[in-house]
Amino acid sequence: MFKFLYHYSSLRNFYFFSEKLLPFLLITFVCLVTYSIYGALISAPADYQQGDSFRIIYVHVPSAWMSLLIYMVMGLSSVSVLVWKIKLAEITLSAVAPIGAVFTLIALVTGSIWGKPMWGTWWEWDARLTSELVLLFLYLGVIALLNAIDDRRTGARSASILCLIGIVNIPIVHYSVEWWNTLHQGPTVSKFSSPSIHIDMLIPLLTMTVAFMLYCLIISLYRIRTMILVYDKDSQWVKNVITDNREQI
Amino acid sequence: MSTDTTTWNTLFILVRRDVLKTWRESADLLYPIMFFVLVTILFPFALSPEILVLKSFAGGLLWIATLLAMSISLENLFKTDYSTGALEVIVLSGVPLLLVGLAKAIANWVLSGLPIIILAIPLALSLGIDAFSLSILLLSLTLGSATISLIGTAIGALSVGLRSSGMLVIVLALPFYIPLLIFGAVATSNSQAGVIPEAELYFLAGLLALAVTLTPWATASAIRTRLS
Amino acid sequence: MRNSLEIRNLSVERSNREIIKDLSLSLTEGNLVHLKGANGSGKTTFLRALAGLINPSQGGIFWNESNISENIFFQSILNYVSHNLGLADELTALENLSFLRSISRKTPNKTVEASLDIMNLKNFQDCRIALLSAGQKQRASLAQLLMFNCPLWLLDEPFNSLDAESCGVVESLIDDHMSNGGIAIVASHQKFQSSTAQHVVEL
Numbered sequence: 064m065f066k067f068l069y070h071y072s073s074l075r076n077f078y079f080f081s082e083k084l085l086p087f088l089l090i091t092f093v094c095l096v097t098y099s100i101y102g103a104l105i106s107a108p109a110d111y112q113q114g115d116s117f118r119i120i121y122v123h124v125p126s127a128w129m130s131l132l133i134y135m136v137m138g139l140s141s142v143s144v145l146v147w148k149i150k151l152a153e154i155t156l157s158a159v160a161p162i163g164a165v166f167t168l169i170a171l172v173t174g175s176i177w178g179k180p181m182w183g184t185w186w187e188w189d190a191r192l193t194s195e196l197v198l199l200f201l202y203l204g205v206i207a208l209l210n211a212i213d214d215r216r217t218g219a220r221s222a223s224i225l226c227l228i229g230i231v232n233i234p235i236v237h238y239s240v241e242w243w244n245t246l247h248q249g250p251t252v253s254k255f256s257s258p259s260i261h262i263d264m265l266i267p268l269l270t271m272t273v274a275f276m277l278y279c280l281i282i283s284l285y286r287i288r289t290m291i292l293v294y295d296k297d298s299q300w301v302k303n304v305i306t307d308n309r310e311q312i
Numbered sequence: 313m314s315t316d317t318t319t320w321n322t323l324f325i326l327v328r329r330d331v332l333k334t335w336r337e338s339a340d341l342l343y344p345i346m347f348f349v350l351v352t353i354l355f356p357f358a359l360s361p362e363i364l365v366l367k368s369f370a371g372g373l374l375w376i377a378t379l380l381a382m383s384i385s386l387e388n389l390f391k392t393d394y395s396t397g398a399l400e401v402i403v404l405s406g407v408p409l410l411l412v413g414l415a416k417a418i419a420n421w422v423l424s425g426l427p428i429i430i431l432a433i434p435l436a437l438s439l440g441i442d443a444f445s446l447s448i449l450l451l452s453l454t455l456g457s458a459t460i461s462l463i464g465t466a467i468g469a470l471s472v473g474l475r476s477s478g479m480l481v482i483v484l485a486l487p488f489y490i491p492l493l494i495f496g497a498v499a500t501s502n503s504q505a506g507v508i509p510e511a512e513l514y515f516l517a518g519l520l521a522l523a524v525t526l527t528p529w530a531t532a533s534a535i536r537t538r539l540s
Numbered sequence: 541m542r543n544s545l546e547i548r549n550l551s552v553e554r555s556n557r558e559i560i561k562d563l564s565l566s567l568t569e570g571n572l573v574h575l576k577g578a579n580g581s582g583k584t585t586f587l588r589a590l591a592g593l594i595n596p597s598q599g600g601i602f603w604n605e606s607n608i609s610e611n612i613f614f615q616s617i618l619n620y621v622s623h624n625l626g627l628a629d630e631l632t633a634l635e636n637l638s639f640l641r642s643i644s645r646k647t648p649n650k651t652v653e654a655s656l657d658i659m660n661l662k663n664f665q666d667c668r669i670a671l672l673s674a675g676q677k678q679r680a681s682l683a684q685l686l687m688f689n690c691p692l693w694l695l696d697e698p699f700n701s702l703d704a705e706s707c708g709v710v711e712s713l714i715d716d717h718m719s720n721g722g723i724a725i726v727a728s729h730q731k732f733q734s735s736t737a738q739h740v741v742e743l
Contacts, residue, residue: 239495243494
């Protein structure tokens, strides 16, 4: 198991392994996303209260989940950076941070757009949206710290420490915001308040989430692969890769 | 037993040095405190001089002023020790970095948390807070400011010596203070309604316990990273 | 057993650039190294790696056959005086050094007062570091060498801003250290006198 991990955490091996993996991921993603869009926009029935405007959950909910998932990935990378000093984890951390920030932003914007018909305002200090907003600032903090340090290894280590402080804080922020929210406003209309979501609505939501995950994975892999080339730019294998590509063109 | 006493002794020596150092460089000591008072007295101009209006905002307002003032005090915590190389010498002396991290946090609390809590008394009274709520406010500020110092020290260590570290440290640290702000401000406003805010104070104490156990590790590894 | 310092195929990376490449060096008691090189050639980086502050990207540093990155007590055997001096401006020389002596895990040697006296700073020991001249600061920092009993000395430009007399004091300190079976690595752009032979390493 460890031998396996060690093998694929070497930058060169990961580069070639991910090259083989990417086509499969792309095909699966295209199939899933086509099906999910069809399911979300056509086969799912309109909500009896919200009409068609509820369909924004097919973007909002997966984005919100991605924003948390990517932070968890960053947390795992941080542990690998600090404990095992794995270069691939350093690269992963800086590669996925902006992706996570963008999905947090998408979740916020779609949540706000959805809020307009639901609450009548663009922004409501709802617990979920507020903690999502705090999460955005945690992402921006990690990105700011990564950018402020020129040396990429110390930069990755510093960002890892910040990221782990963030991991401990996310649940605390989340529950304190929720508690604050119920205290000030009484229970708000939670987006999952309807206990039984119709199965035709649920299935596209789940497939859409998987599609979002695949999308994140694909984009991350592209970013990581580019960063690997920059990181190892002086080594022979990178030079070979670049000359090979040039010949193909 | 003897190792226990040397550990406490070392911690005491580390704290005393930092306090003495900042005491001599009085600007580092005074600016955050002046900032705290200034921010607080700005609110009546913005909101209303009516004591009834101010009273309802007093808790939250003093809490925000505390967060901001303590955040700006963070930059100086490691700055001169980093630029003079003293931090490096301390690390190379072989003293456990956990102790250094803890000592820096204690020194920060003594130098900015404690004066702020003391100054909060006249300021709170001028905002119309009654005696019972004042005691709750001071208790919540004591628990909260200690946690702020601990978290802030870790963030301060992470950003020392970086470009525009003064702003960076504030931007990095403030999101982590939100839970403290929630519990602290709510504790005060509840006490003004005549309720003893046990739950909120327990939460603040719990967060302090969590911070004491975890942040010195973060500070220690941040110091090591920034020096490498 | 004789103390030994061995540097095996050391490479150190700074800001994504390899500054020290594949350097090997083996030293035992009584060995004095004069580290030479132009500005930015990596003298300080090399010393900081030896002090365990920077992790090497390749290779390792071994003290008595054990890798320093795995030895948490390594710091207690070395005395590193950086060109940054490492003294707080707001405190006096006496306060700075007493503080270091009381927290340090290194074996103590001379008292702070005696060390400062040898460095001709007795009359200035209660002055804040900020008020001292550059040469006096350098001497206050070098007093650390006398306070502790460390077999390995890493000196980064110890003769910076010192007058001829103080240079002589530092040279005799290094001589004493060598004759007591110490190991010293001195980074300096200028020549210095020593009774033991100097291994010159050019970076």
